[in-house]
Amino acid sequence: MKSSFLWLPLLASVAFPQAPASPPDLTGVWGIYRGGRGADPKLAPPPASPLVLKPEYAKPYEARRAAEAEAAKRGEQLANTSVRCVPYGVPTMMSVAIYPVEIIQTAKQVTIIGEAFSEVRRVYLDRPQEKPDDVAPGYYGRSVGHWEADRLVVDTVGIKPSVSGYRGMPHSEQMRITERLHLVASDVLHDQITIDDPVVLEKPLTYTVAYKRMPATYEMVEFVCDNNREYVDEKGVVRLKVQER
Amino acid sequence: MAPPLRVPAVIRWAWLLAALPLLAHHSFTMFDMTKQITLVGTVTEFQWTNPHSYIEIDVPDAQGAVKHWSIELGSPSILQQSGWKFHSLKKGDKTTLIINPLKNGQFGGFLNKATLPDGRVLGNGPGREP
Numbered sequence: 001m002k003s004s005f006l007w008l009p010l011l012a013s014v015a016f017p018q019a020p021a022s023p024p025d026l027t028g029v030w031g032i033y034r035g036g037r038g039a040d041p042k043l044a045p046p047p048a049s050p051l052v053l054k055p056e057y058a059k060p061y062e063a064r065r066a067a068e069a070e071a072a073k074r075g076e077q078l079a080n081t082s083v084r085c086v087p088y089g090v091p092t093m094m095s096v097a098i099y100p101v102e103i104i105q106t107a108k109q110v111t112i113i114g115e116a117f118s119e120v121r122r123v124y125l126d127r128p129q130e131k132p133d134d135v136a137p138g139y140y141g142r143s144v145g146h147w148e149a150d151r152l153v154v155d156t157v158g159i160k161p162s163v164s165g166y167r168g169m170p171h172s173e174q175m176r177i178t179e180r181l182h183l184v185a186s187d188v189l190h191d192q193i194t195i196d197d198p199v200v201l202e203k204p205l206t207y208t209v210a211y212k213r214m215p216a217t218y219e220m221v222e223f224v225c226d227n228n229r230e231y232v233d234e235k236g237v238v239r240l241k242v243q244e245r
Numbered sequence: 246m247a248p249p250l251r252v253p254a255v256i257r258w259a260w261l262l263a264a265l266p267l268l269a270h271h272s273f274t275m276f277d278m279t280k281q282i283t284l285v286g287t288v289t290e291f292q293w294t295n296p297h298s299y300i301e302i303d304v305p306d307a308q309g310a311v312k313h314w315s316i317e318l319g320s321p322s323i324l325q326q327s328g329w330k331f332h333s334l335k336k337g338d339k340t341t342l343i344i345n346p347l348k349n350g351q352f353g354g355f356l357n358k359a360t361l362p363d364g365r366v367l368g369n370g371p372g373r374e375p
Contacts, residue, residue, distance in 0.1 A: 075348050077274045085296055098371060099322055115322050221322040227294035229315075240275055242353035243301050245289075245313035 030211035048207030085225035089139030172199035187213035
């Protein structure tokens with residue numbers, strides 16, 4: 001029995017290449033890099049795989065999309081979670097408009113701070129993942145990571161279903177997010193994000209967020225949502241409060 | 246039966262991406278982006294706040310009656326990437342703003358560009374320069 005356990009490290013090293021003696025340092029502030037005209041195609045993020053929902057989820061999702069498009073034609077925006085000005089959570093906080101993310105890497109933990117909403121994620125490198133059922137559902141869930149060669153692989157569970165998903169997709173408490181972060185150049189970082197949800201998705205989907213290193217002098221800006229003037233009227237449409245004088 | 250009014254996904258997302266860089270969390274639909282108004286007035290407050298910054302401004306009309314306007318800008322994070330600072334405007338500053346008005350007729354709008362007291366002209370964040 002004892003001797004069989006001796007094989008475990010070896011098995012692990014076959015399944016996952018050993019963490020490099022000194023893994024790449026992802027520490028820094030990273031701005032969203034969308035590529036665009038003139039960009040090096042090797043550095044730009046590859047296209048996302050399609051979002052394929054199970055039929056019972058696809059129908060209401062498409063209906064909602066159609067209603068939003070119809071409202072937009074009328075010059076209206078339907079109420080959504082953004083009106084409440086709550087944080088985005090994982091994985092959306094990794095790609096909010098042009099807000100940078102800051103990564104602080106130590107041997108035991110990688111901390112990721114999103115500038116929008118000052119969101120914080122902690123990725124533990126020195127402990128195993130819990131069973132999804134044992135993680136209190138929240139905006140950031142629970143993330144653990146390990147190095148596979150020069151890639152930081154991050155596993156996240158425990159995102160609560162009310163947290164808006166990728167492109168507004170629905171998800172269950174069984175959603176599991178696997179990220180692979182690696183430097184494709186010294187100043188370009190890719191986060192390949194795979195979302196699996198056996199309840200909602202027909203098949204896992206993968207998309208990649210690319211980042212470019214911000215100048216070393218960049219200082220993260222605080223973000224507290226204390227002046228939210230948007231509200232939802234009795235028709236479910238988003239309105240703006242103007243100051244009456 | 247295919248829904249007749251369905252917007253192709255590519256078009257929907259192209260629109261969303263165009264809106265994303267500035268407004269992280271709401272669309273432009275409440276503003277009339279086809280219409281521009283010039284406001285010349287006096288700043289009563291510059292709110293350097295999230296999720297959006299606002300210029301509160303008193304604008305006298307041709308008859309001298311003062312109307313008050315609330316003008317929305319991007320967030321501080323977005324604005325500081327294109328030259329704005331929290332003290333770019335102060336109470337009492339005279340300024341000229343070009344805006345897209347609210348569609349519902351209330352005195353509110355979305356900033357296109359602002360002429361600061363020192364003569365500099367600033368837009369509304371990266372991708373929305375003057």
